[in-house]
Amino acid sequence: MSAYCLATYRSFDEKADFHKKATGIAVGLTVGSWTELPEAQKAQMEKHLGKVIAVEVHEPGPGEPITTRYADITIAYPDVNFSRDIPALLVTVFGKLSMDGKIKLIDLKFSTDFLAGFPGPKFGMQGVRDLLGVHDRPLLMSIFKSVVGYELPALREQFYLQAAGGVDLIKDDEILFENPLTPLEKRIEICMEAAEQASRETGQMLLYAVNLTGPTSKLASQAKKAISAGANALLFNVLAYGFDVLHELSADPEITIPIMAHPAMAGATYPSPHYGISPSVLLGKLMRLAGADLVLFPSPYGSVVMPREENLAIKHVLLTNDLHADYSYQASADAHLKLAASFPVPSAGIHPGLVPLILRDFGQDVIVNAGGGIHGHPLGTIAGGRAFRQAIDATLQGIQLRDYAQTHPELQSAIDTWGIRE
Amino acid sequence: MSAYCLATYRSFDEKADFHKKATGIAVGLTVGSWTELPEAQKAQMEKHLGKVIAVEVHEPGPGEPITTRYADITIAYPDVNFSRDIPALLVTVFGKLSMDGKIKLIDLKFSTDFLAGFPGPKFGMQGVRDLLGVHDRPLLMSIFKSVVGYELPALREQFYLQAAGGVDLIKDDEILFENPLTPLEKRIEICMEAAEQASRETGQMLLYAVNLTGPTSKLASQAKKAISAGANALLFNVLAYGFDVLHELSADPEITIPIMAHPAMAGATYPSPHYGISPSVLLGKLMRLAGADLVLFPSPYGSVVMPREENLAIKHVLLTNDLHADYSYQASADAHLKLAASFPVPSAGIHPGLVPLILRDFGQDVIVNAGGGIHGHPLGTIAGGRAFRQAIDATLQGIQLRDYAQTHPELQSAIDTWGIRE
Structure with missing residues (x-):
């Protein structure tokens, strides 16, 4: 099956013959028609024909409405039919089909040959840890609160306060575009300067993910301009540009810093049970x-909020090697085709009292990411960063946050403000 | 209001204070916070602050479940906050917000200044008509049925049969990518040759929209290669690449042929009532x-199927000047900022018996587009094209299809096969 x-x-239909529907997809999205073809032509077309791999019908249970009737249908698409790029794959498997009733794309698995066209993350989780020199704990990231309309000194101050609290990464606001007040190169210059100042105090490295924006054809040169100006990471609104743009940026040998993917616009595609693309595909595998x-x-x-099981599914596909259509391949030693893991960054609404929960779900392979939970700390932004680092230290040592807080006032103040969720 | x-x-919520929610959006997606700002800073930030324009709350009617409670909320975003590109606009207005509960983006209106960054369609409806020399009737387009796995002679034959029936445009299958059997330049060469052959018989011009595929950074050069090879139109899977890629292609002065946008993947975004982007924005304005x-x-x-009112909404925004945030502007004589109209092409499931319905909904400003309704004609593909042309002629002359069919056997046969819907 490695050539598929x-x-x-997940297809919802109150009365469809799902097996017939599956055959319709396998034929319709590949060779177009099959049973009516002359035998000679069948021999020639066979290698282009899609195949039905599985049809699992879920009839409504007692008391469930007929509208809940669905089937999970798996189709194998010959990879000879499409080029080695994400647009070709997506248009093949979900181009026309996305418009054909209640149907959601819930999983993708790639052939070894298709995967070979994708170098994957240049740094990945391990590479990001290496850059920071931190291997023994989850990382901590801080999000700029809105800095639209800010001038450089105010931006610098906010950056410094985040950095001084001991965060490992700081990301630009994703709605900060090229603008006359804080243009890319100036922003990088003053923020990296603030990072160095903080570094002298905290003794730790920091990555600043600067927002890569503008016309698609100029993104690579913008990225290189950012690198020349001293940037050590990029933030990118992938879904507003397309996966192929990220693919080309990440594969560019001159882009020598990690790329952080922002999920802006993802909510237009993943949340409906009936339409779109599941989070583990959209924000995970792709x-x-x-x-x-x-x-x-x-x-x-x-x-x-995203349901916990969907978060764990994203984590699974970012970290493990469960991307291959050829199951036997996963166990093979052909390591050069194993993509590096992407670092998972569950975001929004995070405060220090959630750290034990986050680490229970993600272990150490996670970046704890906060905005309001840092900037909104009653003792200020620096204390906000410290409270998170204390919560992480406590959890790793197996100490209850409440106990650790007795000797760590920043954590105590955070708990007093936001509580602890266990 | 022209700077917004x-x-x-459309925001669904069983109990939210929608006015408060609207203010939260207007502030949260622009300056971040407002009421707590010092007065001096307010003066500086005022021009970056979003404004609530309208909140129309729809409480559930008698007997309607509380889950149907929604509000239509209109927010004005200062265009000083974002650059003049679609990714920046979308990330601003629906980046984070798309992930914040049941909310759908149902309309966008652009400031005059923002619009000035967009030349719009290079040909538009009028330009396409001029190229074809047809101004007095709806156009007819034919879709290749699946030609994945075909060799050049079979592809050529299918092209010729479509062209000989009198269609004005033929589009590639959107799942036909760069491949060794029918590579781009060869495909163009043999299809344009077939077009000329048909043209000598029918006496009419034809546009062949060849599928533009491959890595994003190579699309412009692929398009130019296609033009050199004789292509006179391009097909493009816009949503698999991103709107900005289309923007750059259409603005490229060396791409001198019309671009046809395919809606592949659109069903991942528009059909849910609760999430995503409405068809008139996704497939219309953008x-x-x-x-x-x-x-x-x-x-x-x-x-x-897409509901008729959504089709008419797409038609409206493709054809009229209802794109401006500044209503007074619409009436102005500043014609250089009026984008050319895009030709509407309602597609899928079209047979000749539907032509009166299509023309009633769209008038002459439409391309009648068929696949199975041409290839599946009992008398063959040529007869399939003719039956459509006859149906269009009859409808324009105000003659019932049934009557016209008495002297037009191709139309009669189509009606016998698919019927007439009125």
């Missing part, structure tokens, strides 16, 4: 395939 | 803004 990519759909070193997604803990 | 772009959302000369979208008539 697999797509799994982001990693396209080469995101770090991937932000809505956490199940805070204000912008 | 307007976004309208396609036209990005410069699509022709726009395909699912018709309300056939197999892949």
